[in-house]
Amino acid sequence: MSQKLSVLFLCGWYPSKVSPYNGDFIQRHAEAVSLEHNVSVIHIITDKSLRTKIKYTSQKINNINSYIGYIKPTRNPVFKAYLFFKAFKFLIKKVGKFDIVHLNEIFPFGIFSLYLKWLYKKRYIISEHWTGYHLPQNKNISNVEKILSKIIIKNASYICPVTNDLKNSLIDMGFKGKYHVVENVVDTKSFAPIKSNNQNFYILHISNMLDQHKNISGILNVVYKLQNSITNFKFTLIGENSKKYKPYAIKIGIDLNLIDFIDQIPHEDVINYIQRANLFVLFSNYENLPCVILESFSCGTPVISTDVGGIKEHFPDNFGKLINVRNENELTSEIKNVYLNNYKLASKTEMHKYVDDNFSKKVICEKFSNLYYNSLTF
Numbered sequence: 001m002s003q004k005l006s007v008l009f010l011c012g013w014y015p016s017k018v019s020p021y022n023g024d025f026i027q028r029h030a031e032a033v034s035l036e037h038n039v040s041v042i043h044i045i046t047d048k049s050l051r052t053k054i055k056y057t058s059q060k061i062n063n064i065n066s067y068i069g070y071i072k073p074t075r076n077p078v079f080k081a082y083l084f085f086k087a088f089k090f091l092i093k094k095v096g097k098f099d100i101v102h103l104n105e106i107f108p109f110g111i112f113s114l115y116l117k118w119l120y121k122k123r124y125i126i127s128e129h130w131t132g133y134h135l136p137q138n139k140n141i142s143n144v145e146k147i148l149s150k151i152i153i154k155n156a157s158y159i160c161p162v163t164n165d166l167k168n169s170l171i172d173m174g175f176k177g178k179y180h181v182v183e184n185v186v187d188t189k190s191f192a193p194i195k196s197n198n199q200n201f202y203i204l205h206i207s208n209m210l211d212q213h214k215n216i217s218g219i220l221n222v223v224y225k226l227q228n229s230i231t232n233f234k235f236t237l238i239g240e241n242s243k244k245y246k247p248y249a250i251k252i253g254i255d256l257n258l259i260d261f262i263d264q265i266p267h268e269d270v271i272n273y274i275q276r277a278n279l280f281v282l283f284s285n286y287e288n289l290p291c292v293i294l295e296s297f298s299c300g301t302p303v304i305s306t307d308v309g310g311i312k313e314h315f316p317d318n319f320g321k322l323i324n325v326r327n328e329n330e331l332t333s334e335i336k337n338v339y340l341n342n343y344k345l346a347s348k349t350e351m352h353k354y355v356d357d358n359f360s361k362k363v364i365c366e367k368f369s370n371l372y373y374n375s376l377t378f
Contacts, residue, residue, distance in 0.1 A: 005372055006038045007100040009064075010112055010124075012105030014043035016068050017057075021240075024267055025291050026104045029062050029127060032185045032361040032367050033102070041063040042094045044087050045072045046080075054087050058094060067091045067278035068286040070176065088112050100124065100372050103156070107145050112366075116156055123375045125158040125368075131213075131286050133169045134309065153177040153234055157375035160368075162289045163310020180371060183314065184291045184363040187297050188356040190268070192349035195277045201233040201339050204277035204290050206270060207284075209239035209278030215283045216245055218328055222283075223259060224252050225332045230339050233258065238273065240264040268288065274299045279338050284308055285325055298355040300348025304334050316354060
């Protein structure tokens with residue numbers, strides 16, 4: 001079985017006018033699948049600026065038919081559920097015929113997948129990226145959500161976490177299903193190495209800038225240490241509201257000539273920053289498989305990251321270094337080692353080839369295609 005399918009992506013996270021970069025990693029999965037199949041996306045999100053109860057938009061973006069429903073916020077959970085279901089029913093009619101559902105987010109959007117399976121016999125697979133399924137974050141998941149999630153996963157043809165580490169966390173929670181890991185995707189044609197002759201040593205960090213997750217304050221503490229031990233470096237932080245950390249940088253004595261705070265930028269604009277960087281740094285307290293690490297490798301940029309989540313599953317030894325969580329001294333030391341060329345790193349070409357062989361659009365499309373065909377034939 002290899003015919004072109006019509007695939008419906010149901011997305012709890014997806015770029016919209018409310019949050020232009022939210023779930024862009026799911027959008028990239030959809031774009032990969034669209035290499036071989038017709039892809040439609042349904043996403044529903046609350047919009048504080050809305051005057052009517054519901055507003056719908058539809059447009060074709062990067063070969064994806066995108067259908068988004070905007071819901072006026074309400075404090076009544078029953079009425080909110082009603083509005084979401086009403087929007088879902090409307091958008092399903094707009095999509096028309098489809099062969100299989102690709103759910104992105106087990107709960108609550110998985111309830112829509114159950115509805116489509118039980119009433120219309122539409123099979124579905126699940127992609128899951130959420131760090132909230134790891135300890136200790138998963139302790140915040142309610143019993144009702146756990147029960148419904150078990151039912152959603154049990155009825156799926158496959159569940160596809162982005163790492164084995166996330167798979168194990170889901171299994172530890174009692175979520176039994178047919179697991180098949182499918183990683184994040186990288187546009188390896190765009191994220192490619194370039195020749196650079198930097199006068200400064202450029203260090204880069206890109207994230208959502210949430211301190212409890214990405215430990216931005218810890219990174220700034222390290223920047224302060226670096227300015228007293230190495231010269232001609234520049235540290236760039238990119239992410240939503242990154243400038244909120246500027247007062248902390250001033251407080252601890254960082255020379256502001258050595259650091260740039262840049263607000264969140266479009267994904268295509270990220271490429272040049274990664275290509276120019278000598279080193280990418282991620283100091284997270286928890287993760288799954290951050291796209292930005294794979295994108296850095298694809299550009300031939302080495303990475304220093306904390307050894308959390310599923311990062312080590314796809315982190316060759318000579319592509320950088322993995323360090324312990326919250327260990328600022330270790331991060332400082334390893335940045336110095338890269339700066340001083342104290343160990344041999346893989347070539348830019350080798351890093352790029354690794355990503356192209358394992359995470360390119362073509363590779364990820366083939367993995368999902370096989371799961372779609374298997375789901376429709378058993």
